[in-house]
Amino acid sequence: MDPMQRMEELVEELGKYNYHYYTLDEPLVSDKEYDALYDELVRLETETGMVLPDSPTQRVGGELLSGFTPHRHLVPLWSLDKAQNEEQLLNWNNRVVKLTSDYNAKNPDNPLPPLSYAVELKFDGLTLNLTYTDGKLVQASTRGNGVVGEGILAQVKTIKSVPLTIPFRDGTIEVQGEGIMNLSVLEAYNKQAAEPLKNARNAAAGALRNLDPKTTAKRKLSAYFYNVGYAENITFRDHREMMNFLRTNKFKVNPFISYFDDFSEVAAQLQQIQEQRSSLDYLIDGAVVKITDMRTREVLGYTDKFPRWAVAYKFEAEETTTVLESVSWNVGRTGKITPLARVEPVELAGVTVQNCTLNNVGDIERKNLKFALGTRVFIRRSNDVIPEILGKVPDEEEGEEIVYPENCPACGFPLQQRGAHLFCDNRFGCRPQIVGRITHFASRDAMDIETFSDKTAGQLYDELTLREPADLYSLEFDSLLKLERFGEKKARNLLDAIEASKSRDLASFLFALGIPNTGKSTTKLLADHFGSLEAVMAASVEELTALPDIGGIVAESIVSFFADPFNQASIHKMLERGVQAKAPEQAEPVRTDSYFSGKTVVLTGTLHQLTRDEAAERLEALGAKVTGSVSKKTDLVIAGEKAGSKLTKAKDLGVEVIEDEDEFIRLLGD
């Protein structure tokens, strides 16, 4: 195709996407897809040397919503240049190095200081610009088109962490940050909401640009601030000074900021942030690298769209869109029926996605997907779990209906809907439920029967009519030999493994039983508290709910599980056949006199003399509590080699840090 023609197409298409994203807060495509088209346009513009008048590459943001009072920013707000890989990051830095050394060559008596860099998180929310006059918050606005934004003071005032007055009273300043919705808040909101919100970015943006501040308030937003854009009576030498100013004036500043004099260390920090991404309680779509020195920033200046002194390093996208092709229904060990979606194969975060979860029928309704077969949907993949379907692409037409099964796809039994889920209640006659129960019973965290798999369970079900876990303990060598792919060795190994499982402790046994709503930490708690199987089986709802972390639903589940005559008979059979299910002997008492006793400790970075798990175990034996993230409650951080943002945060918070591994080992031995 003729490049000009393609450019026209791209400008039009991106214009439409911009409108839906910036103005309506309801994107039609994922950022991943938008960015691919945008990059194509940039490439064509470079190749042809031409830029169409409406090109999004020359503009910040999109059209303003009517209904809000426009606010003219005292200095313009910018977008950010972006790098998608290390090479592009290096290119950015090379340009910075070149521009600054050119400047130094021309100004030998007043050279710029050596380059240094700040690395921050790139929050994915809505840009906020707050105006304070003589210490009072007088306006808050969106970025808009960079020059004029929408006044959303009443909406921003619903964010509890935004200060309404600040100690700095010397004239007018404008401060920029990002309005966000915490992921835990989004999750809680979505549990209640009639129609769940697709993602935290649009949730925050949509709430802040809602004409009714009451709606904004309901979303319980938060904000991080990272820039002073305009100030009449104060200047900053560098980024650190500016950040300190923000902190002193009670703005919420994100703790994950690090500073480097050496550009080669920046890449390692970006890697660190990427690894921590999934543990953060807010969305980030990358990190921002900024030159710290303010005079250097002025020298580097701006393009039409972004500052040359900063660059956004974009992480791999977690969302994209694809076509929902079909839905199949799986039966779990508890009889719960889960819909599994097949989608048109699509690349996401380095893998090809073909299957997505739809959770349950309640979710299908709430996400408005009942008539979505054959239409485009948004999907999200975080961590390594199976991706989730978030909802329909807004302007898609209705598709085919997702028809719910009336009968169990495995056994034909009529299904029952309870809450959001469909269930097959044919517990003793439904193969996947039984196979699932036996497989769960034998799994690692349960009775840990080595080499046992769901395939083994299926084979034993089909060929030896195994119908419950207790039957494992009456399997015979001769009958195993008759099974396909079972030789003498394999049969013997399996019997040995089953024999060995008889001595698993009480907590593992309770977990193996597969009590509904009861996970590993609960079964451990039960074992520790009650000390014997008989006592657990006799516990009442009141006794159970008196324990920390056990709520009404879990307590009811446990009591009714043990009240079931079938479960009682099954447990009885296992005990008769030699299963011990004993609580371990009381462990060594935890020490209270060591350096670490009673302290909350975080381990980070690489240790050389022992693994992090070993270190954690030793610390716990000395009466320390080992946790994963640094907060005000942390007493001590042990920082090994290449410790990253946790160390930075500890220093920011003034938490005690041990960076010398030998010193740490010595204290462990004391």
Ligand SMILES: NC(=O)c1ccc[n+]([C@@H]2O[C@H](COP(=O)([O-])OP(=O)(O)OC[C@H]3O[C@@H](n4cnc5c(N)ncnc54)[C@H](O)[C@@H]3O)[C@@H](O)[C@H]2O)c1
């Ligand atoms: N899905 C869509 O249809 C669609 C449409 C338009 C744009 N987009 C997305 O938006 C991106 C470009 O948009 P943009 O110009 O709004 O944003 P940007 O990616 O260029 O980044 C600039 C913004 O980053 C924010 N930011 C977050 N943390 C920051 C920090 N620590 N320091 C400084 N700024 C920080 C600021 O709000 C700033 O306005 C695209 O790459 C695309 O992914 C998507």
Ligand SMILES: [Zn+2]
């Ligand atoms: Zn069934």
